[in-house]
Every structure is written in C-alpha cells, then in structure tokens.
Amino acid sequence: MKSIISTPDAPAAIGPYSQAVEAGGFIFISGQLPVDPATGNMTGTDAAGQTETVLKNIEAILKSRGLTPDSVVKTTVFMTDLKEFQKMNEVYARFFAKNPPARATIEVNALPKAALVEIEAVAVSAYAPLTR
Numbered sequence: 001m002k003s004i005i006s007t008p009d010a011p012a013a014i015g016p017y018s019q020a021v022e023a024g025g026f027i028f029i030s031g032q033l034p035v036d037p038a039t040g041n042m043t044g045t046d047a048a049g050q051t052e053t054v055l056k057n058i059e060a061i062l063k064s065r066g067l068t069p070d071s072v073v074k075t076t077v078f079m080t081d082l083k084e085f086q087k088m089n090e091v092y093a094r095f096f097a098k099n100p101p102a103r104a105t106i107e108v109n110a111l112p113k114a115a116l117v118e119i120e121a122v123a124v125s126a127y128a129p130l131t132r
Contacts, residue, residue, distance in 0.1 A: 003022040076103070
C-alpha cells in the first residue's frame with residue numbers, strides 16, 4: 001500500500017512522477033530542484049542559493065506530513081560541478097545540524113532546467129524502536 005504526497009508548498013512534478021510517496025513507514029521524496037513553488041521559476045544563481053531552495057522544498061513536503069528534517073534518514077545530492085561542493089555542504093550542514101542523515105553526493109553532466117543542485121530524500125514516517 002502506498003500513499004501519494006502532494007503539497008502546493010513544494011514545486012509540482014514536471015513529469016510522470018509524484019513529489020513523494022509514503023510506503024512501509026517511509027517517505028520517498030523525489031529529487032527536488034531549486035524551483036519556487038509559487039512562481040515555478042528557478043531560484044539561486046550558485047550552489048549555495050540553489051541548495052537553500054531545494055532544502056526548503058524538501059522541508060515543505062515533510063511538513064505536509066507533520067515531519068521535520070530530523071525524520072530524514074538518507075539523501076542523495078546531485079551536482080553538476082563538485083567544485084561547488086563546499087558551498088552546497090555549508091547550507092546542507094545548517095539544514096541537517098543535528099544527527100544528519102546518511103548521504104551520497106554525485107556529480108552529473110546535467111540536471112533538469114539547467115539546475116546546479118538536485119536532492120532526493122528518504123524519511124521515516126512511522127517510528128518503531130529497534131530491539132536487539
């Protein structure tokens with residue numbers, strides 16, 4: 001069983017996919033671009049500015065389910081230039097200041113809408129304590 005997540009507070013999908021899907025106690029957030037949900041326009045001219053918008057979009061999706069960034073357990077960051085990694089990482093570190101999630105960062109040739117940064121995330125929507 002899966003539940004489709006859609007909020008007007010994050011950019012609408014630009015293709016045949018969902019903003020996010022909830023299944024099995026997890027929320028799988030599709031790759032978010034630096035798009036202002038109100039205007040549909042790209043924001044930020046560098047990796048830092050774009051990362052700020054991307055993370056705000058992820059936060060809006062989480063908030064639509066009553067969650068916070070603390071619920072995120074894994075992210076994948078796609079960048080068109082890893083020379084900009086430090087700029088992205090500074091913003092990312094502020095967003096995930098406490099107990100950051102696991103992460104992979106990958107340089108890609110291009111991203112939709114000529115973005116510099118795209119981030120996808122997996123969050124825990126239902127917590128069940130682990131027992132040993």
